[in-house]
Amino acid sequence: AQKVTQAQTEISVVEKEDVTLDCVYETRDTTYYLFWYKQPPSGELVFLIRRNSFDEQNEISGRYSWNFQKSTSSFNFTITASQVVDSAVYFCALSEANYGQNFVFGPGTRLSVLP
Amino acid sequence: DTAVSQTPKYLVTQMGNDKSIKCEQNLGHDTMYWYKQDSKKFLKIMFSYNNKELIINETVPNRFSPKSPDKAHLNLHINSLELGDSAVYFCASSPILGNYGYTFGSGTRLTVV
Numbered sequence: 001a002q003k004v005t006q007a008q009t010e011i012s013v014v015e016k017e018d019v020t021l022d023c024v025y026e027t028r029d030t031t032y033y034l035f036w037y038k039q040p041p042s043g044e045l046v047f048l049i050r051r052n053s054f055d056e057q058n059e060i061s062g063r064y065s066w067n068f069q070k071s072t073s074s075f076n077f078t079i080t081a082s083q084v085v086d087s088a089v090y091f092c093a094l095s096e097a098n099y100g101q102n103f104v105f106g107p108g109t110r111l112s113v114l115p
Numbered sequence: 116d117t118a119v120s121q122t123p124k125y126l127v128t129q130m131g132n133d134k135s136i137k138c139e140q141n142l143g144h145d146t147m148y149w150y151k152q153d154s155k156k157f158l159k160i161m162f163s164y165n166n167k168e169l170i171i172n173e174t175v176p177n178r179f180s181p182k183s184p185d186k187a188h189l190n191l192h193i194n195s196l197e198l199g200d201s202a203v204y205f206c207a208s209s210p211i212l213g214n215y216g217y218t219f220g221s222g223t224r225l226t227v228v
Contacts, residue, residue: 035216039156045205045219089156103217105158 002027004094004106012112013082021077021109023092029053031097034068034075039108040088048090051075082113118142121206121220128196129228136191136223138206144218145211146170147189149181152203152222161204164189165211196227 003026013019025034036048049059051068059066063080079086092106119140128134140147148171149161162181163171169181178194193200203224207217 033216037219043203043224044221045207045217047216047218050216091158103160108156108158110156 002029002032002094002096002104004092004104006090006092006106006109008109009107010110010112012114014114015084016081018078018080019082019111019113021079021090021092021111023075023077023106025073025075025092025094027073027094027096029096033095033097035093035095035103036066036075036077037091037093037105038088039091040085045091048077079111082111084113084115087111087113117221118218119206119208119220121204121223123223124221125224125226127226127228130196130198132196133192133194134196134225135193136204136206136225138189138191138220140187140206140208140218142208142210142218144208145186146209147183147186148207148209148217149189149191150205150207150219152205154202158205162189162191193225196225198227201225201227 005024032053034051038046056068065078067076089108089110091108093103095103121138146165148163150158151161152158160173161175164183166186167183180192183189203222205222206220209215209217
C-alpha cells in the first residue's frame with residue numbers, strides 16, 4: 001500500500017540557515033505523483049510542487065528546491081536562506097496513477113524559523 | 116474569486132447537534148474531496164466524489180454524509196455530533212482523480228462542546 005514518511009516531526013532553524021525536509025515514500029505503482037504542500041499558521045494548505053515518477057530532474061524555484069531520487073524513494077525539500085515567513089507545517093504527499101483515487105499525506109514536518 | 120470556498124470557517128456546536136459544512140469550487144474540476152485534519156495535523160481522506168458520484172468512502176462513521184448536488188458542490192452533513200468530531204475539515208478539488216494535485220479550501224474548524 002502507498003505510504004509517506006516524514007521522519008522529522010519538528011525542525012527549528014535560525015533565519016538565513018538552509019534546511020532540508022525529508023520525505024520517503026512507498027508505492028506499488030510504477031507511475032505515481034509526488035507533492036509538497038505548505039500549511040502556514042493561518043491554516044490554509046498551499047500547493048508547492050507536483051512531480052511525476054518519470055521526471056527525476058531536480059527542481060529549483062527561488063529559495064526552494066526539490067531532490068527526487070527514485071533509488072531511495074525520497075523526495076526531499078530544501079529551503080535556502082530560510083526566512084521567518086517559511087515557518088509552517090510542510091506535507092509531502094503521494095498519488096498512485098493506477099490506484100490513485102486518493103492522496104496519501106505524510107504526517108507533516110513543523111518548521112520554525114527563528115529571527 | 117476564491118477557487119474552493121468552504122462555509123463556515125468556524126463552527127462551535129453542542130454534542131448531539133446536526134450540522135453541515137458547504138463547499139463550492141469554481142475551477143471546473145471533476146473531483147471533490149473531504150479531508151479531516153486532527154489535532155496532530157494528520158490529514159486523512161474521508162470522501163471523494165467524481166462528477167457527483169461517490170468514489171471513496173473511507174472508514175468514517177455513518178453519521179457523516181456527503182452530498183453532491185452537482186460537480187461544483189460537495190457538502191458534508193454530520194449528525195449527532197460527538198466531542199471526537201472536533202477537527203479542521205478541508206474540502207478540496209482536482210481536475211481528475213488525484214494526480215494533478217488538489218486545490219484546498221481554507222478549512223472549517225469544528226469544535227464540539
